[in-house]
Amino acid sequence: MASCLHAPMAYTIPSSASSQSVRRPKALTLSCRAFGSKSAAKIPMPPINPKDPFLSKLASVATSSPETLLNRPVNPDTPPYLDLFESPTLMATPAQVERSVSYNEHRPRRPPPDLPSLLLHGRIVYIGMPLVPAVTELVVAELMYLQWMDPKQPIYLYINSTGTTRDDGETVGMETEGFAIYDALMNLQNEIHTVAVGAAIGQACLLLSAGTKGKRFMMPHAKAMIQQPRIPSSGLMPASDVLIRAKEVIINRDILVELLAKHTGNSVETVASAMKRPFYMDASRAKEFGVIDKILWRGQEKVMAEVAAPEEWDKNAGIKVVDGF
Structure with a gap:
């Protein structure tokens, strides 16, 4: 010492x-x-x-x-x-270190924004609920904001929605909710890249097919389904009011059929026939029906391209096709 x-x-x-x-x-x-x-x-x-x-x-x-x-x-x-x-203080406590300026100098001083705002910063609009008025209001506002920010950059629309109904078929919103988002998409100058994750049912399937041609995608295990619009619960309505609602639902059905036929490339009769009952489609079937253009499965397209046709498999395996079977 x-x-x-x-x-x-x-x-x-x-x-x-x-x-x-x-x-x-x-x-x-x-x-x-x-x-x-x-x-x-x-x-x-x-x-x-x-x-x-x-x-x-x-x-x-x-x-x-x-x-x-x-x-x-x-x-x-x-x-x-x-x-x-x-x-005198010999050693700082963990709480003092946690609150020290040098330790937290990069921590934001204000609370972070909500998740939709963070996704919006990446030009992503996510529909993860049935199409109720609150969802429609937010989605339309986000679409208009993104076009105002940059009318040339693409907008990515991720869809996981049961449309205007719940999964059990109960009506939760009017068909105009889906048509409002559809009209907003059609009025945008940007490219719209649509991606189905989970489910795209009813009006949500229409939004999926309404993306820019060649930019409509689907996850490999997602589901798409088209169905006829449903009449909301009539309750104690007079018979005349029930008839008016039924006519409105038929009009909405015809509009939905025409729009799906336009974006899928099928005839109106084909779409109407498929919509008589709930028409479920996996990713491959949705691609064949014209709802999407590509399946988002990393490397899948390359693998499928290298797979031989069934006839080639039979020929290589020594199997002969007998007529009548």
Whole structure:
């Protein structure tokens, strides 16, 4: 242990041996009696780190009042010079480290935006609920905003929706909810890349097929389904009102058939015949029907392209096709 304390600063200290002052230009030699030693050897001090609060405080005290560092009592139970601080802290607690500025300097000062806003930043619009008025309002607003931001960049529309009904067939929204989103898509200048994840049923299937040709995709295990619109619960309505609603549903059905025929490339009769009952389609069947253009399965198209035709398999296996079977 060092027998003396030296601070890297000039100070005039009265000598204990004579009344003359001795100037120490590079180091301040304090009396070794502070450590209980009789020797007065000088130990060169390294430069003080200005960011070290302990050494900075010690140097400040040595400059302003060096007498506080002289003739200090030796207390083996207390670390030396720690009493110079009013409230010394040996180690920061984990909570203090967590709240420290240096630790959290990159943490946002404000709460992050909601998830739809984050997706919107990547030009992604996600429909993950039945088409109720609140969903329609948000989706149409996002589409208009993205076109206003950049009318040339594509918009990615991800769909996982049961349309205007629930999975059990109960009506939760009017058909106009789906038509509103469809009309908004048709009025956009941007390319629309549609992707089906999970399910695209009824009006949601129409939105899936309404994407830009060649940019309509489907996950390998997603499902698409087209069906006739349903009449909302009539309850205690008069018979005349029920008839009016039935006529409106028929009109909506005809519009839905025409739009699906337009985007799938099928005839109106083909689509109407398929919609007589719920018509479910997996990814491959939806591609054949014209709802989508590609299946988003990494490497699948390359693998399927290398698969031989059934006749080639039979020929290589030595199987002969018998007429009548």
